Amino acid sequence: MMTNTTDPSSKKNQEALFTRPTSINPDAPQVELRDIRKDFHGTTVLHETSIEIKQGEVIAFIGPSGAGKSTLLRCVNYLETPSAGEILLGGEPVVAVADKPTRAELNALRREVGMVFQSFNLFPHLSVLRNVSLPQERVLGRSKAEADARSMELLSRVGMEHKAAARPTNCSGGQQQRIAIARALALEPSVMLFDEPTSALDPELGAEVLKVMQELAKSGMTMLVVTHEMSFARRISDRTVFMAEGRIVEQGPPEQLFGDPQHERTRRFLEVVDR
Structure with missing residues (x-):
């Protein structure tokens, strides 16, 4: 149970949680995947997948385990190198040669695209403050004083100062995940990826994280979220994407996808999980 009285949803904490970025090409999608395919050991786990995400849009990816949701997310920031296809940010390809990204290209991409994982991935031997400050010093070249000041600002906004x-x-699991969100935001990305951010948390701790994500969505961040939280997909996403067997089966506004799914596979999935 939290003992801190800081409310991440308060008016003060909503301010400057995120500053809306300017796209390279304001008329282009913020994120575009063109025919992305991923193979593992000769098996295709993500078939030719294309999707466009507008700036400020929140996309929730739902579906059964093994559907390719996390693989798709990891391809966006090249934690998994796509076997084929192209990824664009603001209308520009993120790498010159799709299957051979350079170190400079990867560094630039991961500065633009932040990611929050299931398992937090915090450094256990460092303080919370240093976990958020150190990446800023190494990636953005900020001084320790500058990085610490920005870190405290972000920690305050997620209720963790x-x-x-x-x-x-x-720290509890929910607290660690909020720290991980602050760390990702510290690099000032234009897009945030969330891979099942509450799957390792009990409902109470998961609610803490979802509350921060909701405020981030309200502030205009482009977000791609793989989630098993149907309530989050219903309430927060602008569009819900249902995936199965490595393909996008159906997508649309959440009220449409949950209220009147058009595909039999979607209906069968929702009958089980959305009760």
């Missing part, structure tokens, strides 16, 4: 001196191991 009171844990700045603590180690991540002394």
Whole structure:
């Protein structure tokens, strides 16, 4: 149970959680996937997949395990190199040669595209403050003082400034995930990816994280979220994408997809999980 009284949804904390970026080409989608395919050991786990995401849009990816949702997300920032296809940000290809990204291209891409994982991936030997500050120093070239100031600002906005001196191991799972969100935002990305951010948390702790994500969505961040939280997909997403067997089966506004799914596979999935 949280003892901190800081509310991430308060008016003060909503301000400057995120500053809306300017696209390279304002008329282009913020993110575009063109015929992305991913093979593992000769098996195709993500078939030719294309999707466009507008700036400020929140997309929820739902579907059964093994549907290719997390693989798709990991291809967006090249944690998995696509076997074929092209990824564009603001109308520009993120790499010159799709299957051979350079280190400079990857660094530039991961500065633009932040990611929050299921397992937090915080450094256990560093304080919460250093977990958020260190990437800024190394990637953005900020001084320690500048990085620490920005870190405290972000920790405050996710309700975690009171844990700045603590180690991540002394924080709950929900607190660690909020720290991970602050760390990702510290690099000032234009797009945020969330891969099942609440799957390792109990409902109460998961609600803390979803609340921060909701405020981030309200502030205009482009977000791609793989989630098993149907309530989040219903309430927060602008568009819900249902995937199965490595393909996008159906997509649309959440009220349409949940209320009147057009594909039998979607209906069968929702009958089980959306009760």
